[in-house]
Amino acid sequence: MPRLIRRLPEGPLDIIGDVHGELEALLALLHRLGVDVDRRTAPRHLVFVGDLIDRGPDSVAVVALVEWLVHAGVASVVAGNHELNVLAGDHKEGNGWYWGDASDHVQFDQRRVPFSSRLASATERAAIGAFLSELPLVLERDDLRIVHACWDPVAAAKLPQEGSIAALAAAFQQALDAELVSSGLRERAAEERAAFAQLQDQRTEPTRHLAAVAEEDSVYQLRNPVKLLTSGAEVAVLPGSHFFIGGKWRFVTRDRWWRRPVDRPTVVGHYWRRRDAPIEGRADVWDNLPPFDWSGNVFCIDYSVGRRFLERLRGRASNFNGGLGALRWPEREVVFDDRPAPEPTRA
Ligand SMILES: [Mn+2]
Numbered sequence: 001m002p003r004l005i006r007r008l009p010e011g012p013l014d015i016i017g018d019v020h021g022e023l024e025a026l027l028a029l030l031h032r033l034g035v036d037v038d039r040r041t042a043p044r045h046l047v048f049v050g051d052l053i054d055r056g057p058d059s060v061a062v063v064a065l066v067e068w069l070v071h072a073g074v075a076s077v078v079a080g081n082h083e084l085n086v087l088a089g090d091h092k093e094g095n096g097w098y099w100g101d102a103s104d105h106v107q108f109d110q111r112r113v114p115f116s117s118r119l120a121s122a123t124e125r126a127a128i129g130a131f132l133s134e135l136p137l138v139l140e141r142d143d144l145r146i147v148h149a150c151w152d153p154v155a156a157a158k159l160p161q162e163g164s165i166a167a168l169a170a171a172f173q174q175a176l177d178a179e180l181v182s183s184g185l186r187e188r189a190a191e192e193r194a195a196f197a198q199l200q201d202q203r204t205e206p207t208r209h210l211a212a213v214a215e216e217d218s219v220y221q222l223r224n225p226v227k228l229l230t231s232g233a234e235v236a237v238l239p240g241s242h243f244f245i246g247g248k249w250r251f252v253t254r255d256r257w258w259r260r261p262v263d264r265p266t267v268v269g270h271y272w273r274r275r276d277a278p279i280e281g282r283a284d285v286w287d288n289l290p291p292f293d294w295s296g297n298v299f300c301i302d303y304s305v306g307r308r309f310l311e312r313l314r315g316r317a318s319n320f321n322g323g324l325g326a327l328r329w330p331e332r333e334v335v336f337d338d339r340p341a342p343e344p345t346r347a
Pocket of ligand 1: 018051080081082148149230269270271
């Protein structure tokens with residue numbers, strides 16, 4: 001059984017953001033970092049922050065390449081929510097490649113557009129699943145920590161030393177299910193949902209805050225340590241501030257955990273950061289934090305290369321907005337797959 005919190009190797013590191021199946025971007029970035037893929041040598045240890053897979057053109061090859069580097073001892077990986085999804089058997093938009101499902105598609109401009117991702121064969125699926133199921137949730141050493149979405153010491157303390165993340169997430173969820181039933185919250189949330197049966201319809205906005213729905217959604221994230229570390233906390237919105245996204249009305253929003261004190265520099269992915277100036281007036285979980293700033297002790301290295309599949313649908317073939325970045329440690333600068341010079345970051 002894999003250890004869930006492992007020691008980061010000492011020495012300088014290149015910490016690579018969410019790859020999301022973007023093989024070409026990964027090869028270009030590794031080249032810029034001086035990695036010799038064929039010989040499996042790297043000038044500095046590589047760390048992947050998770051979400052290697054989904055949506056992009058070739059998750060199969062990305063995992064194979066990363067596994068090759070991990071087995072050579074030049075790379076480490078933590079699991080992201082996308083890895084957890086496939087390990088848990090969850091079929092989600094963008095992960096049909098794993099299941100060999102060619103009908104996986106995205107709704108784009110009123111059209112149904114299939115993902116053009118390479119599909120895994122049954123053999124590849126088994127190999128990928130075996131590799132991903134060995135991943136830890138956290139890597140740390142005295143001066144640095146890497147986790148996919150959120151650091152929470154209380155949640156981390158609830159983790160066993162070893163375990164498979166999918167089985168653990170399911171066990172925590174089962175315990176929460178039982179608790180929600182016995183506390184009556186499950187029933188109250190069901191009543192609220194029944195009173196507003198059209199939560200999936202944007203045109204029928206609920207006329208009040210659904211407190212039990214909010215609390216139930218929040219409990220599943222906040223109190224499941226595996227979910228919390230891989231996809232972050234969700235907290236109830238203020239009454240009246242519910243919003244419609246991803247096909248339903250929501251009463252919880254992402255918790256900006258990085259605003260609270262964090263004991264050491266912590267690098268995460270997950271949060272679709274923008275590379276260029278934030279767009280004024282558009283909701284941004286980073287609250288318009290400049291693109292290369294730290295938020296206290298926290299730095300997000302996900303510069304949204306995972307958006308490239310959308311950019312391609314809009315007809316773009318180069319000069320993408322989203323990029324694949326690597327945070328060089330201890331230099332604290334970001335190298336991109338498609339930019340010649342590194343960007344300094346700001347504390
Ligand atoms: Mn993620």
